[in-house]
Amino acid sequence: MASLTLQSTAKLPSGHTIPLLGLGVYRNNDAYPAVIAALKHGYRHIDTAEMYRNEAAVGKAVRDSGINREEIFVTTKIMGGTAAPTASIKASLERLDLGYVDLYLIHSPHGGKETRLKIWRALLEAKAQGKARDVGVSNFVRHLEEIREAGLETPAINQIELHPFCKQEPIVEYCNKHSILISAFCPLVRADFSDPVLQEISKKINKSPAQVLVRWSLQKGWIPLPKSSHPERIASNADVYDFQLSAEDFGALDNRPQKPISWNPIDEP
Ligand SMILES: NC(=O)C1=CN([C@@H]2O[C@H](COP(=O)(O)OP(=O)(O)OC[C@H]3O[C@@H](n4cnc5c(N)ncnc54)[C@H](OP(=O)(O)O)[C@@H]3O)[C@@H](O)[C@H]2O)C=CC1
C-alpha cells in the first residue's frame, strides 16, 4: 500500500481529486467550530447534506478558515425523493455560499425510479453549469443499474455505510467493477467500539478504536467520513498515518460478524 497521508487523494471523473479522509457533520447542530477545527488540523474534505441543516455553518466555516476555497473539498447531498430537485439544489448552494460544491450526491434512492432519474438529471445539469464539479449517489445498490440502463453518466461515488461489521460486499464489488469510488459513512460504527477484536487490536497497537477503524477503512481503499463535534477527537481521528494495520490485524477486522445496515433506504424499490 502506497504510504498514505492526510493529503492523499483519489481522482474523480472531472479530473479533480477528493481527499481520502473527510469530516462528517451529521447530527452536529453547531458544525461551525468542528469544521474550523478540522480544517486547522489539516482536513480538506467536509461531508454535509441538505438534511443535516448545517450547510450554512459549513459554508461559513470554509469561508472563514482563511484557506483557499480550491483546497477544500465540500460534499453535500440532495434528499432522496425530492419533487423539485432544481429548486433544492439552488437552495443548498445559496446556504453553502461557496460558489460551487465539489461533490453533489443523491442522499438516498427514495421516491422510485422516475424520481431518482429526475434528480440524477438535475445533478448532471448542475454539473454542466459548473455548480457541482462531480456528482454521485448514496445508499444506492441495484438502483445504479437504472442510471446505466438510462444511458446517463455513471456516478463518481457511492456513499454507503461501511465498517468491519457492515462490509456490503456485493455493492462494493459492483462499484469496483464500474469504477465508482466508495465513501464510507458510519466508519466509527457510531461510537460502538465494543467488539472484542477491535478492543484487542486497539490495546495491542496503542491506538484508539476510532483510529483503528479509520485506518482499516483507508486500507480497504475507501474514503472514511468520521464525525466528531469535539476538536480533540477530530484531530485524533485524522492521526492515522504513523501506523499501518498488519495483515493479521487487518484480516481479523475484515472477518467480523456482520450487523444489519443501520438505515435501510437501500431496500427502496
Ligand atoms: N449518506 C448517508 O446516508 C449517511 C452519511 N453519513 C455521513 O457519515 C458521517 C459519519 O457517520 P456518523 O453516522 O456520523 O457516525 P460515525 O461512525 O462517524 O460515528 C460518530 C460518533 O462517534 C463519536 N466519536 C467520534 N470520534 C470519536 C472518538 N475519537 N472517540 C469516541 N467517540 C468518537 C461521535 O461523538 P462526538 O461527536 O461526541 O465526538 C459520534 O457520536 C456523518 O457525519 C455523515 O457526514 C452518515 C450516515 C448516513
Ligand SMILES: O=C(O)C(=O)[C@@H](O)[C@H](O)C(=O)CO
Ligand atoms: O442513519 C439513520 O438512522 C438515518 O436515519 C439517516 O438519517 C442517515 O443517518 C442519514 O442519511 C444521515 O446522512
